[in-house]
Amino acid sequence: IGNYRPARTVSSVQNINPEGSPMTKRLTTTGGAPMPTNDTSKTAGPRGPLLLDDYQLIEKLAHQNRERIPERVVHAKGWGAIGTFTVTHDISHLTRAKLFSTVGNSCDVLARWSTVAGEPGAADAERDVRGFSLKFYTEEGNWDMVGNNTPVFFVRDAYKFPDFIRTQKRHPRTNMRSPEAMFDFWAAQPESVHQVTILMSDRGIPVNPMHMNGYGSHTFSLWNDEGTRTWVKFHFKTQQGHKHYTNAEAEMLIGKTRESYQEDLYNALDSGEFPKWTLKIQVMEEEMANEVDFNPFDVTKVWPHDQFPLIEVGELEMNRNAPNYFQYVENAAYSPSNVVPGIGFSPDKMLQARVWSYADAHRYRLGTHYEALPANAPKNAEVQHYHKDGAMRFFTNDFDNPDAYYEPNQYGGPVADPSVTEPALKIDPEAFRYTQEVTEADFIQPRALYAEVMDQDERDRLHDNMAAAMGPCSESVTERWLAVLKRVHPDYESGVREALKTAGDVNAVPVTDDTQVDAAE
Numbered sequence: 001i002g003n004y005r006p007a008r009t010v011s012s013v014q015n016i017n018p019e020g021s022p023m024t025k026r027l028t029t030t031g032g033a034p035m036p037t038n039d040t041s042k043t044a045g046p047r048g049p050l051l052l053d054d055y056q057l058i059e060k061l062a063h064q065n066r067e068r069i070p071e072r073v074v075h076a077k078g079w080g081a082i083g084t085f086t087v088t089h090d091i092s093h094l095t096r097a098k099l100f101s102t103v104g105n106s107c108d109v110l111a112r113w114s115t116v117a118g119e120p121g122a123a124d125a126e127r128d129v130r131g132f133s134l135k136f137y138t139e140e141g142n143w144d145m146v147g148n149n150t151p152v153f154f155v156r157d158a159y160k161f162p163d164f165i166r167t168q169k170r171h172p173r174t175n176m177r178s179p180e181a182m183f184d185f186w187a188a189q190p191e192s193v194h195q196v197t198i199l200m201s202d203r204g205i206p207v208n209p210m211h212m213n214g215y216g217s218h219t220f221s222l223w224n225d226e227g228t229r230t231w232v233k234f235h236f237k238t239q240q241g242h243k244h245y246t247n248a249e250a251e252m253l254i255g256k257t258r259e260s261y262q263e264d265l266y267n268a269l270d271s272g273e274f275p276k277w278t279l280k281i282q283v284m285e286e287e288m289a290n291e292v293d294f295n296p297f298d299v300t301k302v303w304p305h306d307q308f309p310l311i312e313v314g315e316l317e318m319n320r321n322a323p324n325y326f327q328y329v330e331n332a333a334y335s336p337s338n339v340v341p342g343i344g345f346s347p348d349k350m351l352q353a354r355v356w357s358y359a360d361a362h363r364y365r366l367g368t369h370y371e372a373l374p375a376n377a378p379k380n381a382e383v384q385h386y387h388k389d390g391a392m393r394f395f396t397n398d399f400d401n402p403d404a405y406y407e408p409n410q411y412g413g414p415v416a417d418p419s420v421t422e423p424a425l426k427i428d429p430e431a432f433r434y435t436q437e438v439t440e441a442d443f444i445q446p447r448a449l450y451a452e453v454m455d456q457d458e459r460d461r462l463h464d465n466m467a468a469a470m471g472p473c474s475e476s477v478t479e480r481w482l483a484v485l486k487r488v489h490p491d492y493e494s495g496v497r498e499a500l501k502t503a504g505d506v507n508a509v510p511v512t513d514d515t516q517v518d519a520a521e
């Protein structure tokens with residue numbers, strides 16, 4: 001199937017000393033003292049019981065009990081790699097970001113790709129949106145691009161995000177994933193139909209991270225030394241070409257291995273096959289945002305290519321496996337709040353909620369000083385701040401200047417640099433909870449995707465994939481969702497309705513029926 005290769009045995013360092021071979025390093029306690037044994041408990045007599053002063057046994061078991069940290073609340077299953085980003089085209093007129101100052105400039109990048117809904121042990125080849133996270137270790141600090149393999153998102157107000165995610169996770173009583181919940185929610189949020197169409201299209205199951213695009217999805221901004229702001233969309237286009245599994249292929253594959261992405265990615269890098277992406281941007285002058293006939297800060301929309309052509313900027317190459325998965329990929333803490341001078345946010349209110357949410361998630365998942373972990377610590381920029389102490393303050397806290405532990409001070413402590421002040425942003429002065437009604441504008445882009453970008457075979461597979469996903473939904477949810485599809489295109493609705501006749505397990509019991517059983521008891 002596809003380019004699946006079975007896992008290769010990875011040679012590990014042998015620590016058993018065959019006769020005559022040199023001694024390996026001495027095993028020690030965490031305090032550094034040599035250990036006499038790592039496999040025999042101290043007991044009263046050969047039959048036991050254990051003696052409490054076998055402290056190192058207690059230590060070993062206690063460490064094991066603390067080996068897991070909370071999984072990410074979303075995007076828990078992931079695959080990572082390290083690589084290099086190189087600037088190939090000059091955009092220094094748009095941004096003062098040092099990274100983009102000269103053609104040929106480059107920096108290391110830590111990438112993590114993920115599925116959204118599954119737990120850390122989920123199968124890789126499941127139908128889901130893929131996360132596409134990049135940490136650029138630039139000379140003016142870390143820039144994180146925490147995007148997806150889709151250019152749009154399901155909802156456009158952060159209030160709806162936790163509810164949306166709840167529908168993707170397990171039902172509280174059945175502890176199973178619930179198509180009923182997913183389509184009930186989407187039917188009530190028709191703006192989601194653009195993203196759901198992409199999810200149910202061929203691109204819903206890429207064969208591995210190498211064969212998919214990455215998108216910043218939101219609108220961001222670039223600003224230059226003259227204080228000019230430009231709105232921007234980021235696109236990372238795969239150079240390996242798009243490759244996807246059908247539902248049937250993915251089912252067969254998952255029967256053989258649940259780790260197909262990890263295997264493909266690890267083995268490709270290990271054997272010197274380095275995947276690449278081309279960074280392209282779309283740009284819009286600041287004032288033009290008020291003139292286009294769509295909201296350029298709405299993450300359920302793309303910017304049409306004919307109006308906003310793609311401009312080539314650079315190349316991303318992944319060329320190394322992380323030396324340790326937990327230390328680099330599990331400990332990776334990406335946040336849209338990590339921008340560098342010359343790159344900024346936009347008024348997109350979903351993006352702003354994300355700017356606050358991720359660091360909070362990291363403090364909970366990894367701890368107060370998560371930015372100092374090897375995966376997250378800036379590699380090419382000096383870190384100088386006044387945040388002190390706290391749990392696991394394992395790095396120097398005075399930056400060689402112990403008198404400068406508050407600000408302002410007369411002892412040469414670090415001071416802010418006004419030259420990196422972002423230009424002022426004009427905003428609407430009237431604060432209000434603005435309802436975003438669903439209008440015809442929400443169906444134009446999914447319609448273009450359905451009717452103009454996809455060919456008939458792709459549309460047929462889309463109908464089948466969606467019907468398979470909806471299989472066990474109640475009639476009311478099914479009809480409400482079909483009504484949303486009809487607003488996109490009548491053939492979309494009739495195609496899925498037809499496919500539903502043959503899809504799914506007809507004996508599956510919808511969750512709503514279970515609820516009625518409860519009520520009758």
Ligand code: NDP
Pocket residue numbers: 151198201202203213237242302303304305306444445446448449453
């Ligand atoms: P174009 O006709 O210029 O290009 C079509 C785009 O669709 C390409 O970027 C292509 O990606 C992408 N695409 C093809 N199949 C799928 C799929 N199954 N799921 C998601 N994306 C797919 O696009 P327009 O700008 O005129 O927009 C037409 C529609 O294309 C939009 O309404 C939107 O739904 C979709 N689209 C637009 C994007 C944009 O930024 N403008 C980005 C992605 C999708 P690739 O080039 O990598 O093959």
Ligand code: HEM
Pocket residue numbers: 071072073074075078112113114130131132133146147148153157158161215216217218299332333334350353354357358361362365
């Ligand atoms: C992960 C919140 C929308 C992409 C996460 C995490 C949180 C979160 C809390 C877990 C972080 C961690 O523990 O490391 C939110 C909120 C959103 C939102 C509140 C909306 C208001 C989005 C959107 C995208 C996105 C629109 C893509 C465009 C990702 C990715 C990850 C992630 C890729 C995984 C990061 C990694 O690889 O570690 N999100 N998210 N999220 N999110 Fe979001």
